[in-house]
Amino acid sequence: MRALVTWLLLLVSLASAAADESRLRIGAIDAVLTVPPDIARPPVALLIAGSGSTDHDGNGPQLKPATLKKLSEQLAARGIATLRYDKRGAGEWKREFGRPEDFRFKDFVGDATALIDYLRGSGRFSHVAVVGHSEGGLVAILAAQRVPVDRLVLLATAARKQGDLLKAQLAKQLPPDKFAPIGKAIDDIMAGQIVDPPPAGLAIAPALQPAITSAFTEDPIEPMRKITGPALIIAGGRDHQLARLDFLALTTADIAAKSLWLPDMNHVLVDVTDAADDVASYNESERPLDPDLIDAVAAFISQK
Template identity: 35%
Template sequence: MTHTAKLLRKTALGRITGALLLCCALSSPVAAAETDLTLPGPAGPLGATLSLPESVRAAVLILPGSGPTDRNGNSAFGLKTDTYRKLAEGLADHAIATLRADKRGVGTSGGDGNAVTLDAYARDADLLIDMLRDRGPQTCVWLAGHSEGGLIALKVAQRRDDLCGIILLATPGRPVSAILLEQLSRVPELENDLPMAQKAILQLVIGNPVPVADLPPSLQGLFAPQVQPFLIDLFAHNPTELAQATDLPLLIVQGDADLQIGMQDADVLAQARPDSQRLTLPGMTHVLKTTPGPTRQDNMTTYRDPNLPLTDGLVDAIAGFILDDRP
């Protein structure tokens, strides 16, 4: 066992910074071939990219976050990060194969991006896991879920016995309904409409659709009729219960500059799984990059610049967890 692995175990619920993970950064880069694939999915084709190093020590399925996000971590709504592509490239340097896919209705993936549930995304993940497992010598696959993708990873873990473990990247620890209301409360322009937002969220929590005509214009897009079924399903899931439902090795990763998912969420997940390992990276935003300054505007630049690197220590920590703990 490496010195890093021992440190991770001794501080399972503590904060581990990139400074403790230098051993992993010393490994030599490994050449990886990237292949674009189209797989037959449950609701239409799934477009994906397989990153396959010459020598494979482990395999990871990267599960994307919320919204119409593509395989690289970008969307048509102004999200330009290349976060998942950079994660795949970094893991390839540690001889770790990855598979990342466009979500339903995004990029080259078919299907209706609104007609989804966490279970639907989990079915897509099942197909991707099967393909990734069959492409290499590994007998099990790791799941790395970002934000909403972390909840999907936990859902998948309830139904499969061929997973190695889970990495939760900026994943909700509290019900998403509570997190959404908290996020809306921090938007000054919505101050007068916040009571209506709270009422709408409460209705969706109990499974009742909300007439969009009853909402102010500022909220009608957020609670559009076509997305309400997904929100009802999403709000019905309790992240801590999902985390407690699996005993797979678990790494909880959180940045302290994340404006969407807070340290409280990582704390709750760690409490739900006392045997988990914990990594807190100073300055890391929700898109897994380091903010260049303290302001919200600084933070948001990490959402719009695909050239910015991932936060130092992130990839090395993930690789160390995977390679030290795999069966």
């Protein structure tokens, strides 16, 4: 079995190496377009990264799972083009984006919308899918309210406001006395208040708190209920960042969506065996993505 997996990975590597990969500047956004060879008008997927200063490969300053790079390679090997891009703040904050304190979450949505328009207007692709990972799923949902999207794919995406999700995560990690001031500060920020100084453990500068408020308070459920096109929702049983209730809430919000629950998959879309393996996988860029996830996403995007 190990030899078979190695052989399949080699075939994917050879196929993705043959793909045409080019770096683009679309407005102020740096992106990478990957197009499979010998296909006149392939489908294309816009890949939207999760939270943090995440680049086009799905890597941040500390964690480097290369989630989007691996997804792009796998989809290219199956005849699907991809466009992936550096989020605002990846690497450095560009002057074209304005002042960091003036950022609002809708700017992420605007970036995704501009890239969808670019792909659709290029005339090179048969249809346009949007694939959002983690926070990128929320961006994808909101972008689909602004512009036509032929397929929507949500990978390890929360069904809660990000402020509420962060509180739930911290409540599990911290003793009650440490969590109490942080939880209150998050509530205050979500209510539009400035917390100055922020409590220990919540390093959000007062000048940036309005920007954080705009992210903390976006609710994915109502816009998800308005999705009318084909959607696919995938989540994993070893995701320590999200609960199964998020998966169930999203599938309930869009009862027509296809869904897939993968018991061994974690938040960076790889299979893990235990908590230590889960932590290690966040910096293992060569670890393959869950194969059932790849098959499901590729089949969904490719369908006519």
